Amino acid sequence: xxxxxxxxxxxxxxxxxxxxxxxxxxxxxxxxxxxxxxxxxxxxxxxxxxxxxxxxxxxxxxxxxxxxxxxxxxxxxxxxxxxxxxxxxxxxxxxxxxxxxxxxxxxxxxxxxxxxxxxxxxxxxxxxxxxxxxxxxxxxxxxxxxxxxxxxxxxxxxxxxxxxxxxxxxxxxxxxxxxxxxxxxxxxxxxxxxxxxxxxxxxxxxxxxxxxxxxxxxxxxxxxxxxxxxxxxxxxxxxxxxxxxxxxxxxxxxxxxxxxxxxxxxxxxxxxxxxxxxxxxxxxxxxxxxxxxxxxxxxxxxxxxxxxxxxxxxxxxxxxxxxxxx
Amino acid sequence: xxxxxxxxxxxxxxxxxxxxxxxxxxxxxxxxxxxxxxxxxxxxxxxxxxxxxxxxxxxxxxxxxxxxxxxxxxxxxxxxxxxxxxxxxxxxxxxxxxxxxxxxxxxxxxxxxxxxxxxxxxxxxxxxxxxxxxxxxxxxxxxxxxxxxxxxxxxxxxxxxxxxxxxxxxxxxxxxxxxxxxxxxxxxxxxxxxxxxxxxxxxxxxxxxxxxxxxxxxxxxxxxxxxxxxxxxxxxxxxxxxxxxxxxxxxxx
Numbered sequence: 001x002x003x004x005x006x007x008x009x010x011x012x013x014x015x016x017x018x019x020x021x022x023x024x025x026x027x028x029x030x031x032x033x034x035x036x037x038x039x040x041x042x043x044x045x046x047x048x049x050x051x052x053x054x055x056x057x058x059x060x061x062x063x064x065x066x067x068x069x070x071x072x073x074x075x076x077x078x079x080x081x082x083x084x085x086x087x088x089x090x091x092x093x094x095x096x097x098x099x100x101x102x103x104x105x106x107x108x109x110x111x112x113x114x115x116x117x118x119x120x121x122x123x124x125x126x127x128x129x130x131x132x133x134x135x136x137x138x139x140x141x142x143x144x145x146x147x148x149x150x151x152x153x154x155x156x157x158x159x160x161x162x163x164x165x166x167x168x169x170x171x172x173x174x175x176x177x178x179x180x181x182x183x184x185x186x187x188x189x190x191x192x193x194x195x196x197x198x199x200x201x202x203x204x205x206x207x208x209x210x211x212x213x214x215x216x217x218x219x220x221x222x223x224x225x226x227x228x229x230x231x232x233x234x235x236x237x238x239x240x241x242x243x244x245x246x247x248x249x250x251x252x253x254x255x256x257x258x259x260x261x262x263x264x265x266x267x268x269x270x271x272x273x274x275x276x277x278x279x280x281x282x283x284x285x286x287x288x289x290x291x292x293x294x295x296x297x298x299x300x301x302x303x304x305x306x307x308x309x310x311x312x313x314x315x316x317x318x319x320x321x322x323x324x325x326x
Numbered sequence: 327x328x329x330x331x332x333x334x335x336x337x338x339x340x341x342x343x344x345x346x347x348x349x350x351x352x353x354x355x356x357x358x359x360x361x362x363x364x365x366x367x368x369x370x371x372x373x374x375x376x377x378x379x380x381x382x383x384x385x386x387x388x389x390x391x392x393x394x395x396x397x398x399x400x401x402x403x404x405x406x407x408x409x410x411x412x413x414x415x416x417x418x419x420x421x422x423x424x425x426x427x428x429x430x431x432x433x434x435x436x437x438x439x440x441x442x443x444x445x446x447x448x449x450x451x452x453x454x455x456x457x458x459x460x461x462x463x464x465x466x467x468x469x470x471x472x473x474x475x476x477x478x479x480x481x482x483x484x485x486x487x488x489x490x491x492x493x494x495x496x497x498x499x500x501x502x503x504x505x506x507x508x509x510x511x512x513x514x515x516x517x518x519x520x521x522x523x524x525x526x527x528x529x530x531x532x533x534x535x536x537x538x539x540x541x542x543x544x545x546x547x548x549x550x551x552x553x554x555x556x557x558x559x560x561x562x563x564x565x566x567x568x569x570x571x572x573x574x575x576x577x578x579x
Contacts, residue, residue, distance in 0.1 A: 188430070188440035188451065191419075195427045198416040205376060205410075206494050207402035207431035216437070 019171055023164050032163035034279045038272055039170035040231050043177050045255045045267035047224035050181070052261055054217040055197035056106070057253075059246055060117040061225055063124040066244025068094045068226025069233035070128065070136060073145050076234075078135070083148030087230045094226025095219045102215035109200075121246045128241035141240030145233050166235055173231065177224060181264045184220070193217050258300050260307025269308045327390060329354045329529055330375070330406075330498060335384035337370050337553075344370045346553040347384070352498065357520075357530040359540045359561070362550035363573055368533045369411055371550070372502050375531075376408040377401040388498065403431060407496035409487045411503045411533075417476035421467055421486055424475050425458040428493030433457075458493065465489040465519060481512035485519065492523065499523065501532045505539055517543055537574075541565065549573070 022035070044065060051058045058064075072090035075081045105116045129139045136142070147166065149159040160166045184190050192213050196203050200210045233239045252271075259270020277296065282289045304310055328351035335348040345367040352358045360368050373379040375386055377398040386394040393401050416424050433454050439447035462468045465485050470478060475486060484504055491499060504520070505513050517539055524530060524543075534540050540547060541561040549557040549564055551573040557564050564570055 183441060183443070187437070187443070188435055188447070189437045191423060191427065192430065192437070194419060195416050198418060199414055201378070201398075201410070202414045202416065202490070203427065204398040205402055205408050206428045206490065207399050207407070208427075209397070209399045 016175075020168075023167070027164060029163050032167045034275070036163060036167055036170050036235055037279075038275045039167070039174045040228050040235065041252065041255065041275060042174050042268050042271045043224055043231065044228035045252045045259070045271045046177055046181050046264070047221045047228065048249070048252050049256050049261065049264075049267045050184075050193070050217055050221040050224075052253075052256060053197055054193045054214050055200075056110075056113055056214065056218070058117050058218065058221070059114060059249055060101075060121040060124070061221070061252070062244045062246070062248035063121040064094045064098055064222040064225040065229035065232065065248070066124060066128065066239075066241070067097055068229030069239045069244065070142070070229075071226070072230035073142050073233045073239060074135065076146060077142065083146075083230075083234060084150075087148075087227065090230040091223045091226040094229070095223035098222035099215060099219045102218040106214045106218065107211055118246060121244075121249075125241045125245045128244075136241075139241065141238060141243075142233075143238045145237045145239065147234055147237075170231060170235070173227065177227070178264065178268065180224075185264050189213075189216075254297055258297055258307055260309030262306065263309045266307050266309040273308060328352065329356075329389060330531070331387045332371070332375070333385050333387070335371065335374065335386065336382045337367075337374060337379060338382045344553050345374070345381075345550075348550070348553070348555055350548045350555065350558065352529060352531050354529055355527060357524050357532065357543060357545050359544035359547040360531060360533045360550065361535075361537070361540055361547050362556075365552075366550040366573075367553040368550055369502060370553075372408060372500055372533060375401075376406065376500060399431075402494060402496075405495075405497035406500065407491045407494045407498075408500035409491050409502055409504060411506065413480070413483050413487065415475040415483060415486060415490075417474065419475060420472050421462060421475055421478065421489075422455070422458045422471045424486055424490050425461050425493045426454050428490035429454055429457055429495075432493075432495055461489050461493055464522075465492075466515070481508050481515070484508065484512075485516065488516075488519065488523075496528065498529045498531065501530060501534075503533055503535060505534060505536045513539060537565075 023032075044061075048058070048061050051061065068090040071093045072083070072086040075086035075089060076083055101120060105113055108116065128136045147160045148169070149157070151157045158165050160169060192203070192208065196210050196213055203210045229244070232243075255271040255274055256267045257270070258274055259268065260266030274293075274297070278289070278293055282293055285292060300308065304314055306313075330352040332348055332350050335345055336343070337345040348371065360371065362368055370379065374381050374394065377393070377396055377400070381394050384394075385392055388401075388404060388406055391404065393404065393406070396404075416427065419427075433450050435447055435450040435454070440451065459468070459471065462471050465488065467482060467485060467489060470482060475483065478486060484506075488501065488504060501520070504516055508516065513536065520530065520532075520543055532540070532544065544561055546559065547561050547564050548555060549567075549570050556569050556573060557567045
């Protein structure tokens with residue numbers, strides 16, 4: 001194993017250990033509330049990143065998170081099924097609906113796809129607000145969504161009622177998500193997605209149906225959006241149709257772009273950075289919060305177009321220059 | 327039977343007739359040049375054969391199968407693979423990765439197998455790597471295997487495009503102006519490459535402006551002007567035809 005890999009694994013290992021021992025340092029509920037939200041947003045940003053990386057922008061991505069959230073909630077509350085069954089079902093339902101949508105729309109490119117997804121996002125919002133109110137709860141949404149629980153008889157039991165417990169659940173799922181993304185990126189699938197985003201015509205002329213792979217990529221992305229939705233519903237306990245409208249996808253787009261679109265860790269870094277910034281530091285600034293937040297995003301995009309993930313590459317020439325001067 | 331048959335092919339863009347009732351054929355093992363002045367409709371013909379455009383009228387058959395209603399990817403699967411007039415590469419991928427995408431369909435690696443890192447998928451992947459290296463060697467790109475395609479010189483980029491097409495193992499290779507924008511040496515190298523591909527028994531249909539190159543490598547040429555065929559035959563004979571000279575150089579005052 002060469003030196004570069006050693007350093008990389010050391011850094012990942014340290015971060016992982018730190019994340020697991022945070023509860024020893026502090027037990028404050030607010031901190032863990034935000035950490036859980038960051039985790040959920042990381043899953044969502046990663047799933048959005050897949051679709052951005054096949055060269056499309058899905059404005060209905062939050063709607064698929066909503067589909068996951070509502071599916072999971074309805075299965076748990078109306079049919080009394082356990083969370084551990086509802087969560088995978090929610091992922092599956094999101095993926096299947098996205099297959100249908102992808103099949104209809106991914107043959108359109110760029111702006112047309114964007115418009116269609118915008119319409120679909122609105123359609124989902126209106127459907128959830130105004131139809132089958134007994135089932136979906138209308139505009140006020142669904143409340144008192146229970147948290148999941150694990151019971152292994154005689155050994156172990158937790159209800160995930162405290163944010164610290166839920167934090168561990170989310171941490172494990174985030175790690176699994178990142179692992180899947182990483183696996184996908186190094187596999188043939190990742191190579192084909194990158195190829196499609198760079199030249200669809202060339203992929204087609206190599207005998208590969210680009211549309212088929214775009215539909216597949218979209219379905220995988222939406223599957224993880226469903227996971228994020230299911231976690232969100234059971235963590236926050238209240239879901240409304242407004243939570244999953246077109247606006248809800250704008251902040252995650254910023255997370256992905258600020259973090260760095262091309263890489264797996266970009267969305268993770270971007271989400272963590274921007275959410276920690278806004279929830280722990282900018283909160284105190286009151287009216288100026290959004291202004292400063294916006295300026296920071298613009299500065300990052302201006303000076304690091306490839307995102308925060310490119311910091312080592314941006315800084316290393318400066319460092320060598322500095323060391324030479326001395 | 328001819329490998330490729332083009333019958334009464336017509337393409338209209340609104341009021342403009344880009345290609346008008348064109349007939350020609352390509353036999354197995356031949357290297358045929360499709361030539362003509364700018365705007366003659368050569369690339370339009372190419373786009374129709376490769377499935378990028380649907381013909382307004384007429385039909386294209388490849389090995390007896392009608393292909394003019396198929397999608398590009400389906401036509402490529404049958405063995406008709408094209409290159410593009412404007413450089414078309416996966417710029418942010420290495421030369422080797424570019425070629426691996428080219429061979430993906432043929433080697434039939436399952437995306438799920440690759441995702442789960444199955445033994446079979448790994449075997450095919452290493453086979454793809456090896457084949458890609460062979461193709462890089464063949465095209466004289468071995469030293470550039472790990473360089474991003476966007477960082478290659480123009481001449482090498484054009485070669486890489488041909489290499490990607492070859493990775494799909496076409497029976498009929500369509501080359502759209504492979505010599506465009508090249509310097510003297512690059513032209514010479516590319517012609518050697520094409521001759522070598524030809525020697526391996528591939529059938530080639532070529533669109534090209536460089537007349538000297540066309541005469542040196544093509545066995546037969548089809549001359550287009552304003553979307554119609556004005557002559558067909560041996561390159562040397564065709565060049566003597568006053569109509570062809572006129573199309574290229576204009577009428578003497």
